[in-house]
Amino acid sequence: MLNLPLFSSCLLSVSLSFSVFVSLSLSVSLSLSLQERIFLTLSNYIFTAIFVAEMTVKVAALGWLFGDKAYLRSSWNILDGILVMISAIDILVSLVSNSSPKILGMLRVLRLLRTLRPLRVISRAPGLKLVVETLMSSLKPIGNIVVICCAFFIIFGILGVQVRIDNLCNPYKKPQHIIIHL
Structure with missing residues (x-):
């Protein structure tokens, strides 16, 4: 039935x-x-x-x-x-x-x-079911990529704050150009 x-x-x-x-x-x-x-x-x-x-x-x-x-x-x-x-x-x-x-x-x-x-x-x-199941199965790999991107954003955010901390703490200080030598 x-x-x-x-x-x-x-x-x-x-x-x-x-x-x-x-x-x-x-x-x-x-x-x-x-x-x-x-x-x-x-x-x-x-x-x-x-x-x-x-x-x-x-x-x-x-x-x-x-x-x-x-x-x-x-x-x-x-x-x-x-x-x-x-x-x-x-x-x-x-x-x-x-x-x-x-x-x-x-x-x-x-x-x-x-x-x-x-x-x-x-x-x-059936067609809609296949589309939804495919989207759901792709969430795990996309989730891994999102975690890696968030880790990079956090790392570079911390580095940016550490490099510019003097200007953030002292608003009256003249901005200096930071040259990073590689």
Whole structure:
């Protein structure tokens, strides 16, 4: 069932429609009518239920942890699972909350993290998935180069301060030309 093109297409369309939903819900002003708030809340419940059902089907088909293709063996599935759990926690906290300021602050963070759900589209588009995986694999070599560049900047920064320390400490001293003989 997971390999069926219809299943993947349906989940891709749900993910894309959720992206539209998130962009609409973030772009509306805070002064929403009661009907609009109810619509946004119910839409969030429906999308979360669909994503929980997808996660359940995947776990049932692939297994949770054991096996070569287990759910937790794929980083894309881990991302999906984390986003589904964030959505479920958001719903639970919003149902239980007493409108205390601490709870409202936590809800804002959870709803902000909900905007990461469109990243699920990456795992369903093979070309986009390849591009992202290639970029992620190039981060380690680029990170090594950045560390070397930072080391050079620090070394030459310290040398520059040591050479010009007299002028920095005494602003009334006339600048002298420094000639370095090689």
